[in-house]
Amino acid sequence: MAVNGTRFTFAAGSVSRETFAVVSFHLSQAYSELFTLNITLASSDPAIGFEKIVDEMATLTLWQGDEIKRRVRGIVTFCEQGDTGKHQTLYRLIVRPFFWRSSQRRNCRSFQNLNIEGILEPLLREMGIFKYETLFRAAHDWREFCVQFMESDYEFISRLMAEEGIFFFEEEFLKANDQKLTFADNCTTTTNMGALPYNPNAASEAATYCINHFRRSVQIRPSKVITQDYTFTAPNWPAQYQDRPSKMAYQHAVYDVYDYPGRFKDEQHGEDFAKYQIEGWRNNADFVVGSSNSPQLQPSVSFNLTDHPRDDLNAQWQVVAVDIYGDQPQAVIGNEGQGTTLHTDFQAIPSTQTWRPTPLPKPRIDGPQIAIVTGPPGEEIFCDEHGRVRVKFAWDRYNKADSYSSCWIRVSQAWAGTGFGNIAIPRVGQEVIVDFLNGDPDQPIITGRTYHASNRAPGDLPGTKTQMAIRSQTYKGSGYNELLFEDATRQELLSLHAQKDMQVKVLNSKDVRVNYDRTVSIGHDESLVVANDRKITVEGKQDHKTTKDFVSLTEGNQHLEVKGDLAEKIAGALGISVKGDIVLQSNSKISLCVGSSFIGIHSAGVDIKGVKINLNSGGSPGEVILPMRPMILKAAAGEGSVFVSHCPMGDK
Incomplete structure (x- = not known):
């Protein structure tokens, strides 16, 4: 059926408007669909x-007489040249919206610190879509990291819109070239077309637009959504939110949908996502279907139903989907006796209900990926307070390999405790293995590191295959610290290399056992402080050589026992200063010799021989050579030297 005077015209591409005559068409439209x-x-x-x-x-173009009732614009995506008759050739075309172009481009890219509008803008612009509008009543906060992974632009946008409770439609205007893509998140953005009377007995042609069939349906749908997630920045946060509809009198409230991970990291997103999901799952829980002769019914348009025998149905309804069928058989020469018909099937929901898209699955990354650690120019180590780094993914064609190439990514460590464990920050330029929590492209985590042709392992493989090493590299330098294990048979070795300083602190005992030789070479000074006793046992021979001065201070008693001979050779003078007695005792003989003079003391007597012997007359005593201790200790104290007699054991 069609209102009197209904006709259809069509124009495409660069051919003239008179080229085509419309024989029939089927237009299918719905919220959040192309x-x-x-x-x-x-x-x-x-x-x-x-x-x-x-x-x-x-x-x-749909006409009623000379008045345009509707224009539907798009691009021709399919063209078939059909049968050719005596006078005409039939062509079958498929027309899709300009937004359809986004379904033909699959991509991998990431977006950082952008909200939905910031993500939409480049995607639509790159497809040549400049006429679009965002009618948002709710806040849609920025996303730290949002990845499009092996999805078409359309799939990616549709998924994000579903997560944020946003629906889209083509908003049509009667003026030329004014059709635009519209994104909305609230039913208040719909346009009311006025009243449509209910008339189940309308003839095939009628003078006015009306509703011919109107049927209401309800069905069981999920009754509650529980969404949960986890964030390492607040590990004790419950991160669980739920939402249930207020009207659900015709079904039991036992149909829960549990969603983990919920893909939110803050309270606002958690609450919003739970709300959007339940409203998306229940977008067809209570709806009506009907038919009409009006071509103006389309998603985002509402109408007031009148004259229905059920008063509760005489209300304002929001159209969410339509199928419009138009036939103009007289366009084919020889069918002039048949008239134009138009039939519209529609689905609608109460006008006060905000329709939301059903949640869409997120692509999952099947396994780990390879990436390169990045940072600002000239920087070797680039991380944040959590030890996270940024990387450049191999699939990323858009971001540069710099300090903004990705979000901050956590790094798995061999051991992680509260204030203890293992820490090794991947450096700029190194290759890492990146996995994804629950396969989510938005949640990368570094699980390992690998060498490659330009980033070779230490050593010279396979020649050093028996070696295991932990080797670092000096920051912005060429030095290194290393712990090396050599496991070659009969060449086993443990090697420790410190590029500069080395500190060892033992809070209790330290035992060292060397079964063979031990060699220590010190290039400069050595200081040893022992707070208590020290014992040295040498079971063989001990050699000691001091090329300069040797200073020894004993603040208590000193005992020396030599079970063999004691021989001392002094190239200079010998000075001994004793405040008490000097006792020399020998079981054999004591001799004092200077030149040819001597004094000998033995058990048989005392022998004195000299060129001249002066007794109580002549001569003088020699000067005692004083020890260097006072000067050395004074200088050491002035320099803050560790040459002290007490070890600071209080430093634990």
Whole structure:
């Protein structure tokens, strides 16, 4: 059925408007879907070039007399040249919205610190879509890291819209070229077309638009959504939110949907996502279907139903989907006796309900990936307070390899405790293995590191295959610290290399056992402080050589026992200063010799011989050579030297 005077016209590409006559069409539209217009055309030209039509703009115009009731614009995505008759050739075309182009480009890219509008803008612009509008009533906060992974632009956008409770539709205007893509998150953005009376007995042609069939349906749908997640910045945060509908009198409240991970890291997103999910799952829990002769019914349009025998149905309804069928058989020569018909099937929900898309699955990354650690120019180690780093993924064609190439990514360590464990920050330029929590592209985590042709392992493999090493590299330098294990048979070795200083602190005992030789070489000074006793036992021979001065201070008694001979050779003078007695005792003989003079003391007597012997007359005593201790200790104290008699054991 159609209102009197209904007719259809069609224009496409660079061909003239008179080229095609509309034979029939089927237009299918719904919220958050790309509309499809299947149209059959008749033309007197049997060989219209596809290049003039395909991927070009097309417009279907619905008329009532000389008044335009609706324009549907899109691009021709399919063209079929059909049968050629005596006078005309049939063509079948498929027209899709300009937004359909986004379904033909699959991509991998990431977006950082952007909200939904910031993500939408480049995607639509790159597809040449500049006429679009975002009608948001709720806040849609920025996302730290949002990845499109092996998805078409359309799949990616649709998924994000579903997560944020946003629906989209083509908003049509009667003026030329004014159709635009619209994104909305609230039912208040719909347009009311006024009243449509209920008339189940309308003839095939009627003078006014009306509703011919109107049926209400309800069905069981999920009754509650529970969404949960985890964030390492607040590990004790419960991170669980739930939402249930207020109206659910016709079903039991036992149909829970548990969603983990919920893909939120803050309270606001958790609450919003739970709300959007339950409203998406229940977008068809209570709805009506009907038919009409009005071509103006379309998603985002509401109407007031009147004259229905059930008063509760005489209300305002919001159209969420339509299928419009138009037939104009007289466009084919020989069918002039048949008239134009138009039939619209629609689905609607109460106008006060905000329709939201059903949650869509997120792509999962099947396994780990390889990436390169990045940072600002000239920096070797680039991390944040959590030891996270940034990387450049191999699939990323957009971001530069710099300090903004990705989000901050956590690094798995061999051991992680509260204030203890293992820490090794991957350095700029190193290759790492990146996995993804629950396969989520938005949640990368570094689980390992690998060498490659330009970043070789230490040593010279395979020649050093028996070696195991932990080797670092000096920050912005060429030095290194290393712990090396050599496991070659009969060449086993443990080697420790410190590029500069080395500190060892033992809070209790330290035992060292060397079964063979031990060699210590010190290039400068050595200081040893022992707070208590020290014992040295040498079971063989001990050699000691001091090339300069030797100073020894004993603040208590000193005992020396030599079970053999004691021989001392002094090239200079010998001075001994004793405040008490000096006792020399020998079981054999004591001799004092200077030149040819001597004094000998033995058990048989005392022998004195000299060129001249003075007794109580002549001569003088020699000067005692004093020890260097006072001067040395004074200088050491002035320099803050560790040459002290007490070890600071209080430093634990």
